[in-house]
Each structure stands twice: as C-alpha cells, then as structure tokens.
Amino acid sequence: MSNCNCCCSQDNKYFDKLEAILKNYAGNEADLIPILQDIQAAYGYLPKDVLNKMCEKTGMYPTEVMGVATFYSQFRLVPTGEHVIKVCFGTACHVNGSEKVADALADELKVKIGETTEDGKFTLETVACLGCCSLAPVMMIDEETHGRLTPDSARNIIRDYYATGRA
Ligand code: FES
Numbered sequence: 744m745s746n747c748n749c750c751c752s753q754d755n756k757y758f759d760k761l762e763a764i765l766k767n768y769a770g771n772e773a774d775l776i777p778i779l780q781d782i783q784a785a786y787g788y789l790p791k792d793v794l795n796k797m798c799e800k801t802g803m804y805p806t807e808v809m810g811v812a813t814f815y816s817q818f819r820l821v822p823t824g825e826h827v828i829k830v831c832f833g834t835a836c837h838v839n840g841s842e843k844v845a846d847a848l849a850d851e852l853k854v855k856i857g858e859t860t861e862d863g864k865f866t867l868e869t870v871a872c873l874g875c876c877s878l879a880p881v882m883m884i885d886e887e888t889h890g891r892l893t894p895d896s897a898r899n900i901i902r903d904y905y906a907t908g909r910a
Contacts, residue, residue, distance in 0.1 A: 770801035788819040833872030841880035847894030
C-alpha cells in the first residue's frame with residue numbers, strides 16, 4: 744500500500760470533474776465548445792491546468808483551445824468574485840439609464856466593467872437583454888433580479904450586501 748503524502752490524490756480529485764465531463768464526449772474538435780461550456784459550469788471558469796489536462800486527454804492542441812476560449816465572450820479565463828453582477832445593456836435598459844447605473848456600480852466597487860473587486864466579493868459585467876425589459880434598467884446579482892434601478896439604488900443594493908453580511 745502506498746503512503747504517498749504528496750498532492751497527487753488531491754489533484755486527482757480536482758480533475759474528477761473534468762474526467763466526468765469528458766466521458767460525455769468523443770473528444771474531437773466538434774466537441775470543443777460544449778466541453779468548454781461544461782468545464783466552465785463545473786469550475787466557474789476555465790482554469791489553465793484543467794485546459795492543459797483536457798488537451799492531454801483528448802489530443803487537442805492548446806493553441807486551438809485557447810483560441811476558442813479567448814474568442815467567445817461567454818468564456819472566462821479568470822475566476823469570478825463570490826457574486827456576479829450583470830448590468831443589462833439591452834436597448835430598453837440602455838435608454839433608461841443602465842450606463843449610469845453601471846458607472847455608479849463601478850465607482851462604488853472601485854472596478855471597471857469585467858473586473859472583480861479587490862476583496863473578491865463582486866465581479867461587474869454587462870450583458871444584453873435579461874428578458875425583463877418592463878423593469879428597465881435591470882441588473883442581476885447572481886440569480887436575483889433588481890429592476891427600475893437608479894445609480895443611487897444600485898449603490899444601495901451593494902452597500903446592503905456588505906451591511907447584511909451577504910458579501
Ligand atoms: S433590455 Fe434590459 S432587460 Fe431587456
């Protein structure tokens with residue numbers, strides 16, 4: 744019996760999710776986007792070591808994989824914060840001031856769009872229509888929708904997360 748105390752068993756566990764994903768695919772190039780989507784769903788983003796392991800297992804080329812991962816905006820190469828804020832920049836929200844809402848959030852959180860706060864609590868993103876235009880301007884924080892926002896009400900929502908220990 745092995746008394747190995749190195750990190751290999753932990754590594755195996757870390758890659759278990761990848762192994763489970765790859766079982767669902769033949770592993771050829773046509774599967775690349777769905778595999779990347781599944782990896783992102785499982786890990787929250789596309790960790791480089793997981794992508795390397797995937798290339799090892801499938802024979803895909805790292806340059807090709809990175810090309811696809813960086814081309815599509817749906818893929819993240821860095822981990823997000825604990826909470827992801829999605830400010831809608833669809834037409835209805837845009838004409839109702841979502842840009843000012845996003846600016847206020849960026850100022851409140853001291854980040855730019857696409858960045859994560861220094862404390863790792865929030866990632867600020869913009870998206871196209873969230874499907875609830877009658878509430879414009881709208882943002883989602885994780886699965887929660889916040890509508891009819893103003894720059895001040897958006898700031899207050901963030902402050903409330905911190906004040907109530909949700910962040
Ligand atoms: S445009 Fe923002 S929810 Fe539709």
